[in-house]
Amino acid sequence: MASQDGEDQRLQKIASAIRVIPNFPKPGIMFQDITTLLLDPTAFKDTIDLFVERYRSKDISVVAGIEARGFIFGPPIALAIGAKFVPMRKPNKLPGEVISEEYSLEYGTDKMEMHVGAVRAGERALIIDDLIATGGTLCAAIRLLERVGVEVVECACVIELPELKGRDRLGDRPLFVLVEG
Amino acid sequence: MSGCKEEDPRIQGIRTRIRVVPNFPKPGIMFQDITTLLLDPNAFKNAVDLFVERYKKENISVVAGVEARGFIFGPPIALAIGAKFVPLRKPGKLPGEVISEEYVLEYGKDCLQMHIGAVEPGERALVVDDLIATGGTLCAAMKLLERVGAEVIECACVIELPELKGRERLEGKPLFTLLESL
Numbered sequence: 001m002a003s004q005d006g007e008d009q010r011l012q013k014i015a016s017a018i019r020v021i022p023n024f025p026k027p028g029i030m031f032q033d034i035t036t037l038l039l040d041p042t043a044f045k046d047t048i049d050l051f052v053e054r055y056r057s058k059d060i061s062v063v064a065g066i067e068a069r070g071f072i073f074g075p076p077i078a079l080a081i082g083a084k085f086v087p088m089r090k091p092n093k094l095p096g097e098v099i100s101e102e103y104s105l106e107y108g109t110d111k112m113e114m115h116v117g118a119v120r121a122g123e124r125a126l127i128i129d130d131l132i133a134t135g136g137t138l139c140a141a142i143r144l145l146e147r148v149g150v151e152v153v154e155c156a157c158v159i160e161l162p163e164l165k166g167r168d169r170l171g172d173r174p175l176f177v178l179v180e181g
Numbered sequence: 182m183s184g185c186k187e188e189d190p191r192i193q194g195i196r197t198r199i200r201v202v203p204n205f206p207k208p209g210i211m212f213q214d215i216t217t218l219l220l221d222p223n224a225f226k227n228a229v230d231l232f233v234e235r236y237k238k239e240n241i242s243v244v245a246g247v248e249a250r251g252f253i254f255g256p257p258i259a260l261a262i263g264a265k266f267v268p269l270r271k272p273g274k275l276p277g278e279v280i281s282e283e284y285v286l287e288y289g290k291d292c293l294q295m296h297i298g299a300v301e302p303g304e305r306a307l308v309v310d311d312l313i314a315t316g317g318t319l320c321a322a323m324k325l326l327e328r329v330g331a332e333v334i335e336c337a338c339v340i341e342l343p344e345l346k347g348r349e350r351l352e353g354k355p356l357f358t359l360l361e362s363l
Contacts, residue, residue: 021276031276035296038256038266045260071252072268075219076260079226085219085253093249095202095212115216 010046015179017043018159032159032181034069034130048073050178051156052080055126060153062125064088064114064145066137069130073158077128086118088127088141099147103140112140121149131159132175135166142173191227196360198224199340213340213362215250215311229254231359232337233261236307241334243306245269247293247322250311254339258309267299269308269322280328284321293321295329302330312340313356316347323354 017037024031038044055077064086065074071087078085091100091111098113119125127141138155145152152173160166160177167175198218205212219225236258245267246255252268259266272281272292279294300306308322313336323333333354341347341358348356 019277024276025273033276035268035275035277035299038259038268039299041259041263041265044256044266048260068249068252068270068274071249072256072266075225075253076257078219078222079229079257082222084222085225087216087219087253089249092206094216095205095214096200096216118216118220 007050010043010050011178013040013043014047014050014158018179018181020181030181032131032161034072034158037158038072047158047178048076048080051077051128051176054176055154055156056081058153059124060126061123062086062119062145062150064119064125064127064141066112066127066129066141067093070128073130074128077126077156083126084118086114086125088144089113099144101140101144101147103136105136112137112144114144119145119148119150123150124153125150126153127155129155129157131161131181132157132166132177133161133164135164135169138166138175139169142170189231191224191231192359194221194224195228195231195339199360199362201362213312213342215253215339218339219253228339228359229257229261232258232309232357235357236335236337237262239334240305241307242304243267243300243326243331245295245300245306245308245322245326247308247310247318248274251309254311255309258307258337264307265299267295267306269293269295269325280325282321282324282328284317286317287315291318291321293318293325295325297329300326300329300331304331305334306331307334308336310336310338312342313338313347313358314342314345316345316350319347319356320350320352323351 019033019036021031063078097116154174200214200217202212244259335355
């Protein structure tokens with residue numbers, strides 16, 4: 001987790017800009033709402049800057065963002081580091097030929113899709129989402145990219161919910177987060 | 182879209198990066214796929230820059246993006262012009278208290294929501310989406326902002342489908358698009 005001198009102020013601002021909404025989407029869940037972060041242009045910019053500073057010299061050519069909140073953070077990072085942006089979507093949203101990866105939910109399964117041909121074997125990729133909970137979604141994204149020969153350099157999220165042990169589920173794939181929820 | 186001026190040289194590079202996928206999501210529809218634009222960092226950057234150059238001196242404090250492809254173009258514009266980004270979402274996605282605006286589809290209805298408190302009266306706003314077709318979604322977006330007292334300065338899209346007459350549906354609200362497709 002990022003924690004160096006000059007960053008502490010930015011991280012504090014980011015953490016305090018995130019709103020917690022109890023019992024959403026169902027009773028017992030404390031939802032981490034990043035929309036309030038997006039209402040603070042300085043804090044939003046700091047969020048992007050913290051990721052860009054970490055990744056700009058790492059030869060990353062692909063930023064994959066998970067629908068839908070990964071679409072908010074991924075493109076600004078991609079633009080700043082000169083990488084392409086690849087949306088990872090729910091089923092039947094992407095119009096061209098896709099590959100799919102099924103993954104488990106608490107009850108049942110879901111599917112994530114990526115366009116065929118969006119990435120090439122040997123490319124170095126980042127995966128972005130707003131938050132990591134159990135890690136199921138990120139794992140599906142990792143598998144999609146690795147199936148086509150891409151090297152996943154790191155997964156990056158604004159927020160981690162450590163109690164849900166998503167970090168363990170990613171195994172040896174590195175995870176970088178800004179704040180814990 | 183501006184008619185008589187010479188086209189900015191960056192636009193052709195953007196135009197060639199958009200992929201048309203026939204018969205998606207259903208037969209007869211020629212789907213304008215912007216994901217191929219996002220695979221070209223220069224073209225994507227040029228698209229964002231064209232919007233930023235237009236709006237950076239317009240005192241815009243809100244960029245509202247329509248889920249989900251408006252989430253791709255809206256935030257980079259917001260960041261560059263120092264505005265807040267406000268996501269406009271399908272029902273049930275936003276966790277806090279929301280206002281809703283229903284709108285008509287070809288068959289049936291849909292609904293767009295915005296968080297209460299995200300936008301204040303008097304704020305100057307942009308609405309961003311990847312494409313304008315019939316204009317139904319953009320109309321609903323504009324209504325949400327106007328209901329809370331914001332002033333919608335312009336709607337901005339990468340692509341316009343002029344045959345679907347979305348521009349007229351916006352009832353006089355300015356629309357800026359980078360390119361047209363048939």
